[in-house]
Every structure is written in structure tokens, then in C-alpha cells.
Amino acid sequence: MLEHGKIDSKQAILLMISMILPTAILIVPAITLKYAKQDAWLSLILATLVGLLIAWLVVSLSLRFPGKTIIEYTEEILGRVLGKIVGFLYIYTFMRIGSGVCREFGFFLVTAMMPETPMIVFIIIAIVISAYAVRNGLEVLCRFNQLFIPVTGLLVIAFLLSTTNMKLTRLLPVFDTGLLSIAQGAVSPIAWLGEILTLAMIIPYLTKPKEAYRVAVISVLLSGFILMINTMESLLIFGPDLANHWLYPTYNAVRVVSIANFLERLDAVILMVWILGGFIKIGVFYYAFVLGSAQWMGLKDYRPLVLPAGLIMGASSYFLFGINIVEYYSHLPYHLILPEVVIPLLLLIVALAKGKGKKSEDEAT
Amino acid sequence: MIVLLIIAFIGIILFEVPGLIKQKMWRDLVAFSIYLFIGMALSIPQVLGIILPNPSKAIEVIIKPVSELLK
Amino acid sequence: MRKKIAILLLLFFLSGLLGGCWSRSEIGEEAIILGTGVDLTEDGLIRLSVQIASPGAFSAGGDTSGGGKEPPAWVVWAEGETIEDAERYLAMKVPRRIYWDHSIILVIGERMAKRGTEMVSNFFLRTGEPRENMWLMVARGEARDILQAQPMLAKTSAQATGFLTRMKTGYIVQIWEYAEMRASKGVQPVVTGVEVQDFGEGRGPGQGENSTVQKKVELSGVAVLKVDKLIGWLDAHETRGLLWLKGEAKEGAVIVPSPGEPGKEVSIKIRRSHTKIVPEYDGENLWFNVNIYVEGDMVEQQSRVDLAKPEQIKALETAMSEEIKARTTATLEKAQTEYGLDIFGFGNAFHRKYRKEWREMQNHWDEEFSRAGVNIAVEAHVRGIGLLSMPAGSPEK
Numbered sequence: 001m002l003e004h005g006k007i008d009s010k011q012a013i014l015l016m017i018s019m020i021l022p023t024a025i026l027i028v029p030a031i032t033l034k035y036a037k038q039d040a041w042l043s044l045i046l047a048t049l050v051g052l053l054i055a056w057l058v059v060s061l062s063l064r065f066p067g068k069t070i071i072e073y074t075e076e077i078l079g080r081v082l083g084k085i086v087g088f089l090y091i092y093t094f095m096r097i098g099s100g101v102c103r104e105f106g107f108f109l110v111t112a113m114m115p116e117t118p119m120i121v122f123i124i125i126a127i128v129i130s131a132y133a134v135r136n137g138l139e140v141l142c143r144f145n146q147l148f149i150p151v152t153g154l155l156v157i158a159f160l161l162s163t164t165n166m167k168l169t170r171l172l173p174v175f176d177t178g179l180l181s182i183a184q185g186a187v188s189p190i191a192w193l194g195e196i197l198t199l200a201m202i203i204p205y206l207t208k209p210k211e212a213y214r215v216a217v218i219s220v221l222l223s224g225f226i227l228m229i230n231t232m233e234s235l236l237i238f239g240p241d242l243a244n245h246w247l248y249p250t251y252n253a254v255r256v257v258s259i260a261n262f263l264e265r266l267d268a269v270i271l272m273v274w275i276l277g278g279f280i281k282i283g284v285f286y287y288a289f290v291l292g293s294a295q296w297m298g299l300k301d302y303r304p305l306v307l308p309a310g311l312i313m314g315a316s317s318y319f320l321f322g323i324n325i326v327e328y329y330s331h332l333p334y335h336l337i338l339p340e341v342v343i344p345l346l347l348l349i350v351a352l353a354k355g356k357g358k359k360s361e362d363e364a365t
Numbered sequence: 366m367i368v369l370l371i372i373a374f375i376g377i378i379l380f381e382v383p384g385l386i387k388q389k390m391w392r393d394l395v396a397f398s399i400y401l402f403i404g405m406a407l408s409i410p411q412v413l414g415i416i417l418p419n420p421s422k423a424i425e426v427i428i429k430p431v432s433e434l435l436k
Numbered sequence: 437m438r439k440k441i442a443i444l445l446l447l448f449f450l451s452g453l454l455g456g457c458w459s460r461s462e463i464g465e466e467a468i469i470l471g472t473g474v475d476l477t478e479d480g481l482i483r484l485s486v487q488i489a490s491p492g493a494f495s496a497g498g499d500t501s502g503g504g505k506e507p508p509a510w511v512v513w514a515e516g517e518t519i520e521d522a523e524r525y526l527a528m529k530v531p532r533r534i535y536w537d538h539s540i541i542l543v544i545g546e547r548m549a550k551r552g553t554e555m556v557s558n559f560f561l562r563t564g565e566p567r568e569n570m571w572l573m574v575a576r577g578e579a580r581d582i583l584q585a586q587p588m589l590a591k592t593s594a595q596a597t598g599f600l601t602r603m604k605t606g607y608i609v610q611i612w613e614y615a616e617m618r619a620s621k622g623v624q625p626v627v628t629g630v631e632v633q634d635f636g637e638g639r640g641p642g643q644g645e646n647s648t649v650q651k652k653v654e655l656s657g658v659a660v661l662k663v664d665k666l667i668g669w670l671d672a673h674e675t676r677g678l679l680w681l682k683g684e685a686k687e688g689a690v691i692v693p694s695p696g697e698p699g700k701e702v703s704i705k706i707r708r709s710h711t712k713i714v715p716e717y718d719g720e721n722l723w724f725n726v727n728i729y730v731e732g733d734m735v736e737q738q739s740r741v742d743l744a745k746p747e748q749i750k751a752l753e754t755a756m757s758e759e760i761k762a763r764t765t766a767t768l769e770k771a772q773t774e775y776g777l778d779i780f781g782f783g784n785a786f787h788r789k790y791r792k793e794w795r796e797m798q799n800h801w802d803e804e805f806s807r808a809g810v811n812i813a814v815e816a817h818v819r820g821i822g823l824l825s826m827p828a829g830s831p832e833k
Contacts, residue, residue, distance in 0.1 A: 112564045129447050136440045143437070144444050173791040238612065241619035256569050256612055261602070264569075297396045304385055304397040307377040311404030318411055 002294055002302050005139030007202070009211040014149045015142050016196060016219035019284040021152060021226055022277025023104045024192040026248045026270070029231040033249060036185030037240035038170060039177050040231050043185030048224030050186065051193030055216035057344045058196060062203040063212060064357030070200035071295045077351045084296070086343060091292045093339040095309075097195065098285030099317035102126055105278040106317075107325055112251060113271065123317055127310045130283040134290060135306045138205055141283050148276045152226065154269045159229045161266065162257040166236035187337075189227060193220055194340035201288045247325070286313065366412050374405065467532035470509060471594025472566075473579030474556045475545035477515055482548070484522035485513035485580040487594050488530065489538075508591035511583045519559040536565040540598040542572050542611060543579035543630060549659060549666035553627070554618060557611055568612040571601045574659035574666060576631040585632045585651035593653045597630060605687050606655040607675050618664060621798045622783025626678065629657045629669060660775055668775055670767065677767025680728055680760055681780040683711030690732065690816075692759045694739035695751035702743070703736035704756055704818060713785040717793060723809035724782055728760060733820035744825040749818050757814035764812050778805040 007015070029040070036043040058070075065073035070090055075083030105126055106119035133141045177185075196216055203212050234249035237256055246252045251270050258264040290309045294302035351357050378401070385394045410416075471487040488510045512529055516522030527534060544556050553574070560566045575582050583593055590596035601608040608628050609617075617625035632651045658670040658678060670678060679685040685706060694700045709730040716723050734752070737743060743752060771779050783801045787794040797804050 115564070129444070132447060133444055136444075140437065140440050140444065143441050147441075147445070169788065172788040176787075176791045239616050239620065241621075242612065242616040245615070245619060252568055252612070255567060256610070258569055293396070293400070297392070299393045299396055300390055301393060304381045304390075304393050305400055307381060308397060308400035308404045311373075311377070311408060312400060315404060315407035315411060319407060319416075 002291060002299070003138055003205050005137045006205055006207045007138060007142045008207045009215050011142040011146060012199070012202060012206055012212075012215045013219050013222070015145050015202070015280070015284065016199060016215065017152065017223055017226075018145050018149060018277050018280040019198060020192055020195050020219070020223040022274060022281045023101055024189070024223070024227055025155065025230045025250055025273065026108060027104060028189050028192055028227055029234055029249045030244065030247055031188040032185040032231055033235060033240070033244040034185075035177070035181045037177050037181070037244065038172065038235065039175060039182050040185055040235055041171070041228060042175075042182050044189055044224060044228045044231060046182065047186040047189035047193055048220065048228075050190045051196065051220040051224060052217060054190075054194045054340055054344070055196045055199070055220045056213070057341075057348060058200050059203070059212045059216045061344055061348050061351065062200050063209065064351055066209060067204045069204055069292070069295060070197075071292045073357070074347060077347055077354065077356050086347075087292070087296050089343070090339060091289060091296055093336075094198070094201075094285050094289040094292055095313060095316065096320060096335070098282055098289055099313040099320060101278065101281050101285060102313060102317035103321050105274070105282065108248060108251075108274060111325070112248065112267075120314075120318075123314055126279060126282050127286075127314050129279050130286045131306050131310045133279075133283045134287045135303055138202070138287065141280070141287060144283075145280045148280070151272050151276050155226055155273060156229060158254050158257070158266050158269045159233050161259060161263065162233055162237060162253060164259060165257060166233075167239075168236065170236055170239045189224070191336040191340065192227075193223060194336060196220055197340050197344070198284055198288050200344075201291060282313075286310070289313070367409070370408060370412055374401070377401065465532055466535040467530050468535050468537075469539045470592050471541045471543065471583050471597070472536075472539050472560075472570075473513075473543040473545065473575070473583050474519065474548050475579050476548040476551050481515040481517065482519055482522050483513050483515045483545075483580065484519055484526055485511060485583050486526065486530075486534070486539075487511050487583040487592055489592070509594070511580065513580055519556065536560075536563070537567065539566055539570055540594045541601075542566075542570045543582045543597075544572070544574050544627075545579040546575055546577055546666065548579070549574045549627075549661070552664050553614070553625075553661060553666070554664040557615060557618070560611060561615060566611075569610045571598060571628070572609050572611045572614050573597070573628045573630040573655075576629055576656060576669075581632045581651075582630055582653055585653050587652050597653050597655075600653070600655050601628065603687065606672070607658045607679055607682075607684065608655075620781075620784060621801060622778070622785075622787050622794075623781035624777040624779045624802070625661045625664065626670075626779045627659045627661060628655055629659045630654070631656045660771075660777060660779060662775070662777055667777075670770065673763070674767045674770060677763040677765075678779065680709075680711060680764045681713075681726065681767065683709070685709050685711075685730075689735070690730075690756050690759055692752065692755035694737065694741060695743070695748050695755060696741035697739035700737075700739035702734060702739065702752060702755075704732040704752070705735045706730060706732045707819060713780075713782055715782065715786040715789050717786070717790050721809070722786075722804060722807070723811065724785070726764070726810060726812045728764070728812065728814045730756070730760065730814065731817045731819050732756070733822060734818055735822055742826055744821055749821075752818050753816045756816035756818070760814045760816065761812050768810055768812075772806045772808075776802055776806045778802055782808070 032040045032043050062070065065076060068076070071087045074086045074090070077083065078086060102123045106122040109122050110117060110119045133144055196219060199212065199216055203209050206212060206215070230250045234243045234246070234253040237253045238246070238249065243249050251267060254266040254270055257266050286309065290302050290305050293305055293309065299305070381397060382394070385397065467488045469486045470489050473485040475483040475485065477483050490508060490510055512526065514522050514525035514529060516525050523534065542556070542560060544553055548556065557572070560570065561568065582597070585593040587593050587596035590599055606628060607626065609626070614625055614627060617623050631654055633654055634651055657672050658675045659666050660668045660670060676685065676688065686709065688706050690704045690706065691701050692704065694702045709728065712727045714725040714727065716725065734743070741748065743749065771777055778801060782805055783798070787798070
């Protein structure tokens, strides 16, 4: 096995949350609010439900093949050639998301905080730090994450502090935008929550793989909850008409908060979650990319690939997503539906039809 | 910029290759080389200002029907 | 393992120092802006005026040592095709980096406001540095004059205006609130008005050499915008009506004729109030029931009637609701007939209740609003009567 470390369920949950949230808190509310306006909360509930389905799908599939990652068992299900192709698609997906996160990471910092700094600087820093974590294995990445995950709690505190600026009437009227808009608004959060797919690379290294269902469900629920809080924050402060005009509504929402002209400028909170979480998020996809590649090519060790893979991600973050943010947004998020939902579903169906893998999850330990 | 990039490549090679050769991990060395080559192929043109074709565009053509449906 | 995590931590914190690389800015190299003004000049250029704090005047000893030689702020301006263009010209005059983060107010000159306020707000919302919670105002006259005025009590006119807005006696908006009104089809934006007035000469002892006429800034009514262009004003009196209808009359007083002695007045200070707008629509007729609830304390009595009696308090409450009704009706009529604009947010209330009808009506909402009937009902309560039960010093009758 390529990875010798083991992580427990709690670490896995925390890792999954840091893997979904950091970029979601700033980008998802903007897209969801654009479509669903004051019904954004319905979109998010819908998205969380679909996210749970994806989580169930991915875990059920993985548990049929204990000790194997999604790159390995696709070959077992589909046969060598087709399996390699699908495996490659997943490696590409991990790389693509990873470099996309690098891009988002740099873009926000450049747009909102440091316009003079070249974006490549942020991207290089993020990749170098993540490279170090990834080279040291899953366990180090998890411990590192554990140290910083409490920062996410600040998002909840920021929400509580901003309640003074909120008006609940802004949620009315319910169902104004109609079912289609609610569904459209749900697409982006589904794509983000569907990143729980990465768990398929990690399940073999859980100390108790049997708990993978619990890990997936709790991760999706908690992420969905914090995402909901963030979307509500900007919606209840700015109202449905203005909230969708912002590029990063959560960031603007916390900037408006002012309690007694004293407690204000909470944007540092968002920035902390963004930077800390950004490293972890890049790290997880980086890890999945490198480990997946090593398994795909049948290597003994994934470590030699880390640095060149970082180069690929860094370079891709530029050339895959166009030069400006408008182009970047136009690439979101429909690409992810295929690897997150369609392929796992097909894999599960084929596995069931061919009778591959273990029949019952109880034997999976 | 291009100089920095080349220094980075040389650094990566010096960092990884001796260990791989010593342990006789030839397969890994090949994989490493392939990735390094892809990395170079993607980054050097960008530093030189050459625009590469974007594979996302190709995938978009496949996915377009779905996204149109949802838009 | 410990070591590795430690190294990761170190790497991570070291990356925090990167802030000192590119976008580094030292406080001594920054020009901190307290107030911003945007005018349209006569030749159609945009003039950006900024009030820059001079650090010496704000140092701890500045007040007591009676120094005050250095003026607390410096107002400088530049003209350009756009705001950013003007800012570039401004940068040629200011020997420091312009730092927007602390700007308290954004004043739009009258001529600029007639041209369009959105082209001003856009820059300040799009650029990351100015805060979304700047107070937005429209000047009667030039915005630059507002920034140049030297008020009492506060160091600069920007700070003075900032304090004035926080008193919440007038109608006030932050720039994001303006943007929300602008983005919404159910309400037309209104923005605080501000003007400069002379108040005598000199500034008291120690300031003799400064004999120019002192100017003060004053909040004066509300600018009414159609789409985003200034079309008229509400005076201070009508602004009170606006506050009642918007449900934002949280401070202030209601002055009513005293029961029993009509020539004299009684003041009731508002303690709590809220407003509910209930739209009714039967497919043809549209009308609104506005229910205003207010609670206040009697703080002043000019008459000599004993008001500490239940029936007198009742009469007072009736007078109070009459007064509020009169004020709101006056403002409402002005909005409906003179401007034909829904500046109160009735459209949003309608949207909440009749979402299907709204879809069709939102496009010609202002006409619908002008035709709509409005019933205003005020429920007023006098809660406290202060520390006196009788008008003190008057013998009982």
C-alpha cells in the first residue's frame, strides 16, 4: 500500500469539512443567491439532501472494495482498459479541482486584499506549503488540519454578531422564484458538497472503514449547515436584490457588521478561514491527485510525484480557467456532475450487476 | 521568470532523482519524468506568453447540453 | 511526526509575513481619508475631493497643549473623466498612498446627483478598500464645501457628520443600504441631505487669527432619487413623515397641542415605534393599511393643565396620533402626487404578500403606487410622564 498512515473517523470528518468549505463560503452564496434569491435556503436544503445521496453512493461503492481507492476499484469493476480511462478521468478531476482552488484562493486575495501582488505569488505559496504537507502523508495533513479547524467556528460567531443587521422579512415571499430557480441555485452547492467524492481516496486509510457512512454524512451535514449560515448572513443583511450583486457576498456581509461602532471589521475572520482552509483544501486535492496518479501507474511510492504534480497544478490553475474571473465563473460547476454523480452511479450499477466486490457492508471490516 | 522556472526544475530533479536511482525505482523514475515533462510543457509556454488550448473547452462541448438545460 | 507538523506550522506562519512584500503599506506612508466628496464640475468633469486627516492633529497631546496650529484635516481635490481618473490626478497632489478604508462619509454634490448617483456608488462598492458602511449623503450645493467646513466639537466635518448621522434623528443611509434600495424594484432610493451653514465669525479664544467665517454642516432633509437621479427634496418636517412610514422613527419627539389649553404645546419623546404596512389588492383596487405603533414619554409641558389623569393622557394620545397622521399624510401626498415615487418600500410589502401579482406590476409600480389608496392608523401610547406629576411651581387650581 502506498500510504502507511491511518486516520480516525473524527480526523476524517474534520478533513472533509476543510476540504469542502473554504472556497464554498465565498463562492457558493454568490451563485446560489443569483438564481434562487430569497429562496436560497431551499436550494441549500435541496443541495444538502443531494450531497447526502452522493455521500451514500460514494461510500457504498468504496465499502464494496475494502482497502482500495476509487482509482483501483474502477479497474476491478470495468476491466483494465475502461478502468484506466475512468481512473484517469478521476485523476484529472482531482487535479482540476485542486488547481481551481489555487486559482480561487489567489483571486480572492488579489481582488479583495492585495491588488498589487501578482496572483502567482499566492498560488506558489499555497502549493509549496501543501506540497510539504502532502509529501509527509495523510496523517500529517490531518493533524495540521485539526489544529486549524476551530477557526471555522469563527464563521458561526461572525453570523451571530451580524444578527443585529438582519431582517427576517427579507426571506419573504417564499417560493417566489419557482422550482426551476431553486434547482438551479442548488447546482453549485451540490458540486461543492459532492467533493465528498474525495473520501473515496481516503476510506482505505481509515482506522475503522465501517464508520465511513457516519464520516460522510456528518461531513456533508456540517458543511451544508455552515454554508447555509453564510448564505443566510448575506441574504438577511443585504436582501435578495442586492445580495446577488456581490462577487463574494459573505465577505461584504461581515464588513457591514458594526456593533456599537466598536466591534467591526470582521473581514479578518473570513480571511483567516479562507487562507487556512485554502491550504488544506488544496492539500487534499493535491494528495488525491498524487496518490491517484501513483496508483494508476502502479508505483511503489507517491512521493517522487509530489513536486512535479505541484508544477502541473500551478500551471493549470492559470491555463485551465482563463485570464479573468468572469471566464473562471463560466467554467463552474457543471463539470463536476459527471465525476461526482453519474460515474459513481454507473460504477455501482455495474458492480452490482457483475457481482463484484463484497455483498454486504458488514463484512467490509 | 524563465530563469527562476528552470532553477525550480533543476532543484526538483536534484531533490528527487538521486534517491530514485539509488533505490532502483525505475518505474517511479519514469512516472516522475513524465509528470515533470507535463509540468514543463504547461508552465514554460505560459511564462513565454504562449496561450495553450484549453481542455476545459473540449469538455464543455460534451457537458453543454446539461448546463443549457439547467441554465 | 511532531517535527513535521512543527515545520508546517512554521511555514504557515512565515507565509503570514508575506503581507510585508508586495502590498505592504506603512501607516506613515498613508493618507487616511476621513470624508469623500464627488462633484460634477461645470465643464462636465468629475471632481473628487477628499478630506485627509493630518496625523499631528490627532496625536494624544493635540487637544490639551492648545496647539491646534496644524489644521486637523486637509481637503484636496482633483478632476477627471471618471472617479478613478480623478483619483489618479489626486495621487499627483497627495504625497502619500491614498487609503480609503477609514472614510466615514461619501458626499455627492447636487449637480452630480442630478446626473446620476449610481456612477458614484459603483466605484466605491466595486473597489475593495472603501467600506460598504460609509454614510452616503447628497449635498445641497457642492460636496467639496461640506468637506471644507470646520465644525465645532468634532475635529473635521467628516467626523461631525458621522456623529450627526449616528444620532439617528434624520433619515440616514449607508452606501450599501442605498445600493439595496437601488437594486430593489419595490422601493425608490432616498438619501440623506446635508448642507453647509455659516455660524458667526471666529472660533473663540486662541483662534483669533482665523477670522474667516466659520461654517458648520447640518443634515437637512432627504434627497429623493428617481432611478438614481436627484429629482427633489423632502424638508426636515417631511423627513419625519418618511421615517414614520419607513418604520425608522426610533428617536425624536412629537410635539402636540396641549389638551385643555390649545395654544400651548406638549412634547412627547419617542421611546419605541414600529410600522406595519399591509397591502390589500382585489385585482383592481390597490390600497395600503399602514399601522403605526408608537410609545413615548412626556418630557415637556407648556400648558398648566394637570395632565396626570387618565382621560388627559388619552387625549394626549389622540393628539399624538393626529399629529403623526398629519405628518405622514403630508409626506405621502408629496411622494404620490409630486414625485410619483414609492420611496417608502410599499412595493416590497406588496411583493411579500402578492408575489404572483407583483411579477406583472413591478414594471410599472410607481404608477400603481401613485394611484393607491392609503389608510394610516396610528396607535399612540404615552408611557411615562417624567418626574413631575403636576406642572411644578403652579398652584393647584
